[in-house]
Amino acid sequence: MTERSAPGKVILFGEHAVVYGKPALAVPVHSTRARAEVSDLPGEPAGWVRLEAPGTQISAWLHEMLQADPLASAVRLILKDLGGSAPPALRVVLNSEIPVGAGMGSSAAVSVAVIRAVAAHLGQELSAERVSALAFEVEKLQHGTPSGIDNTVVAYERPLFFAAGKPLQFVQVGRPFTLIIGDSGDRLPTRESVAAVRERRAADPESVDRVFAEIEAISEQGRRFIESGDTRQLGLLFDRNQTLLKAIGVSGKGLEQLIRAAKRAGALGAKLSGAGRGGIMIALVEPASAELVAGALREAGAIRTIRTEVTA
Ligand code: PMV
Numbered sequence: 001m002t003e004r005s006a007p008g009k010v011i012l013f014g015e016h017a018v019v020y021g022k023p024a025l026a027v028p029v030h031s032t033r034a035r036a037e038v039s040d041l042p043g044e045p046a047g048w049v050r051l052e053a054p055g056t057q058i059s060a061w062l063h064e065m066l067q068a069d070p071l072a073s074a075v076r077l078i079l080k081d082l083g084g085s086a087p088p089a090l091r092v093v094l095n096s097e098i099p100v101g102a103g104m105g106s107s108a109a110v111s112v113a114v115i116r117a118v119a120a121h122l123g124q125e126l127s128a129e130r131v132s133a134l135a136f137e138v139e140k141l142q143h144g145t146p147s148g149i150d151n152t153v154v155a156y157e158r159p160l161f162f163a164a165g166k167p168l169q170f171v172q173v174g175r176p177f178t179l180i181i182g183d184s185g186d187r188l189p190t191r192e193s194v195a196a197v198r199e200r201r202a203a204d205p206e207s208v209d210r211v212f213a214e215i216e217a218i219s220e221q222g223r224r225f226i227e228s229g230d231t232r233q234l235g236l237l238f239d240r241n242q243t244l245l246k247a248i249g250v251s252g253k254g255l256e257q258l259i260r261a262a263k264r265a266g267a268l269g270a271k272l273s274g275a276g277r278g279g280i281m282i283a284l285v286e287p288a289s290a291e292l293v294a295g296a297l298r299e300a301g302a303i304r305t306i307r308t309e310v311t312a
Contacts, residue, residue: 001039004116008032008098009105009153010181010273010282010308013241014162014219016197016250017212018147023163023219025171025226026153029181029308034096034109036117040088047086049075053094073138074111078118081134087122099304101187103274107142108150111135131155144191159310161223173312175229179282180293182262184254185303186278193250193275200249211244218244226310235268235284242271250276254301259283261300265293 007028014024041050049062051071058071065072075092092114098106112135119126126134132155139146152168153160159171201208218241225234242259245251255272262270262283270283285293294305 001037002117002121003035003037004113004120005033005035006109006112006116006154007157008034008109009150010103010179010280011149012273012282013222013237014215015272015274015276016194016245016248017215017219018149018162018164019145019194019197020201020209020212021164022212022216023161023166024147024149025159025161025219025222026149027159027310028153028157029098029104029306030157031308032097032104032306034094034098034106034113036110036113037093038117038121039091039093041091042089044089046088048089049079050089050091051075051094052091053096055094055096056100058094068141070107070138070142071110071114073141074114074135075118077134077137078115081130082119082122082124090118090121092118099183099280101189101279102183103190103272103276103279104181105150105154108135108139108154111138112151112154128155128157145194146190159226159312161219171223172227173229173310174227175231176309176311177226177231177234178285178287178290179308179310180262180267180285180290180297181273181306181308182258182281182283182294182297182300182302183304183306184252184258184278184281184301186252186254188252188275188277188279190275193277196277197248197250208248211248215241215244231284231286232268238269238271238282238284239263242269245272245276252277254278255281257300258297258302261296262293265289265296267293 018024
């Protein structure tokens, strides 16, 4: 049996702007992972693959599954990429702790874990670059026009300053810092939130582009404060980025409630993370106030909170 895993992720700065070529900053969430196990399935025909994902009630043969299913797409892509003759019959079991559709990169993590596990089971350890490229193909099938930030940060598992089509830039973390992630429990497809911003920009390009230019400056400053370890200044940038995301209409009532609660409980800064309108928010906290902020988030309606330390 071969097991491989991949982390979740959060975007610290630059969501939405990244769709328009601006940079964004994302970090892996190591404590919340997707895990794939691959084993041989003796007695079944070569080339057959049994997929099991207990969390989503999937239990089916690959050839019976819909073309669009992300788990099935990831397995098909990696088998095609490896080429050669049909592999022995395989069983792929997927378990993920990452909330689905919440902005934590669940689909990218599932793809990365499955691609790594199938390849390793068949004797190949793929580079992060190759894994990321394959996971990007799955993301495109799922999300239409993804920026590529999710598959990249999840495959490399390092803090990343990302702009589509530009060389990758990893971020050195001057001083580790603590985030509390709060899940609003509201769900809206990324595709819809991205489409709403596109419409707003079509109606008023000047204002939306002005917002994106300000977000770009925040991502760049944020990178410098992470490198210099200036957590207080970083917190202020969380708040400024949130104001701008609200201005382009991607915040939401539940998210605002959580952000207010985090700030009242002593967070250094708080913002939505990912596509917005629902999904998660993140609060930057001093380790000493982490429990207080997490408790305040749950009291304000978060269906779960996750603590993560961002390190180099
Ligand atoms: O909510 P998520 O993790 O799907 O993040 C979406 C981030 C966007 O910038 C809104 C879209 C993208 O493809 O980068």
